[in-house]
Amino acid sequence: VSETQTIRALLQKTREWFAKKGIESARLDAELLLAHALTETRLKLYLDLDRPLKDDEVARYRELVKRRGAYEPVAYILGTREFFGTEIAVGPGVLIPRPETEHLVEEVLARLPEGAEGTIVDVCTGSGCVAIALARARPSMHVIATDLSDDAIARARANLERLALGDRVTLRSGDLLEPVRDLRSVRAIVGNPPYVTREAYATLMPDVRDHEPERALVGEDADGLGHHRRILADARAILDANGFVALEIGADQEDAVRELSRPDLSCSEVVKDLSGLPRVAVFSRDTTPTDVGA
Numbered sequence: 300v301s302e303t304q305t306i307r308a309l310l311q312k313t314r315e316w317f318a319k320k321g322i323e324s325a326r327l328d329a330e331l332l333l334a335h336a337l338t339e340t341r342l343k344l345y346l347d348l349d350r351p352l353k354d355d356e357v358a359r360y361r362e363l364v365k366r367r368g369a370y371e372p373v374a375y376i377l378g379t380r381e382f383f384g385t386e387i388a389v390g391p392g393v394l395i396p397r398p399e400t401e402h403l404v405e406e407v408l409a410r411l412p413e414g415a416e417g418t419i420v421d422v423c424t425g426s427g428c429v430a431i432a433l434a435r436a437r438p439s440m441h442v443i444a445t446d447l448s449d450d451a452i453a454r455a456r457a458n459l460e461r462l463a464l465g466d467r468v469t470l471r472s473g474d475l476l477e478p479v480r481d482l483r484s485v486r487a488i489v490g491n492p493p494y495v496t497r498e499a500y501a502t503l504m505p506d507v508r509d510h511e512p513e514r515a516l517v518g519e520d521a522d523g524l525g526h527h528r529r530i531l532a533d534a535r536a537i538l539d540a541n542g543f544v545a546l547e548i549g550a551d552q553e554d555a556v557r558e559l560s561r562p563d564l565s566c567s568e569v570v571k572d573l574s575g576l577p578r579v580a581v582f583s584r585d586t587t588p589t590d591v592g593a
């Protein structure tokens with residue numbers, strides 16, 4: 300005989316089980332999965348904590364809990380993740396947008412005034428989250444987004460269509476800036492390329508390592524910044540004279556990324572995230588006063 304399962308009791312049991320498995324956001328995950336199983340909001344759960352659940356509701360919830368217990372990320376189970384105020388559809392094969400990456404969007408917007416025109420390139424677009432955020436915030440600009448992965452391009456295309464942004468963001472498939480090398484006078488090249496070193500990859504949480512695509516995470520070269528190196532080498536040819544490059548980096552890569560400065564494109568700023576960790580490197584043409592009148 301099964302005991303009556305209330306929302307409160309189920310959430311409590313799941314929280315304990317997730318916590319034992321080392322899942323950090325145990326309570327939140329339990330709430331998100333239960334809300335999804337019941338097609339309700341989390342708030343609604345709280346308003347009705349003592350409601351007994353029907354067997355089929357419990358069975359639906361248990362399936363989701365089992366998947367999370369196997370360390371499948373919550374965003375893949377729900378099929379969606381919010382990024383910069385927009386619901387982005389995600390699934391296996393495509394990186395789940397991270398809150399840290401919202402800093403990249405903010406830094407880019409801070410450098411492109413409202414009403415600015417021209418083209419932004421989002422390199423390594425994945426789900427399309429950065430391109431979508433920029434296109435929505437700067438309706439006067441066009442975004443061209445690139446990725447090497449067919450899964451990513453397909454997912455980004457589906458997101459663009461669902462959000463009716465298909466004519467504002469163009470997708471091009473290929474290696475880094477190769478698909479956009481015909482462009483000139485680009486206002487900004489932005490991106491969150493892979494940057495985790497092979498060594499660090501081995502230590503990532505199982506949620507990430509066993510479920511998210513390795514190609515989206517592991518960077519080239521021993522320092523993990525090989526993609527950044529190659530992007531910077533090709534950026535100048537397509538960039539406007541006042542254009543800039545903004546790339547996400549790992550918290551321990553500030554010194555290494557500053558060394559990627561080139562005579563034609565230098566690291567003008569490394570911006571920290573909300574935790575005070577280096578997160579976004581901005582490169583622009585060197586216009587220091589010593590150049591003036593030289």
Ligand SMILES: C[S@@+](CC[C@H](N)C(=O)[O-])C[C@H]1O[C@@H](n2cnc3c(N)ncnc32)[C@H](O)[C@@H]1O
Nearest residue numbers: 396423424425446447448451474475491493515
């Ligand atoms: C860290 S994910 C970023 C995805 C998305 N912009 C975000 O912030 O959530 C990196 C993306 O780069 C893509 N990628 C990896 N190597 C690439 C390459 N050589 N050329 C183009 N894209 C590449 C991966 O497929 C993945 O979608």
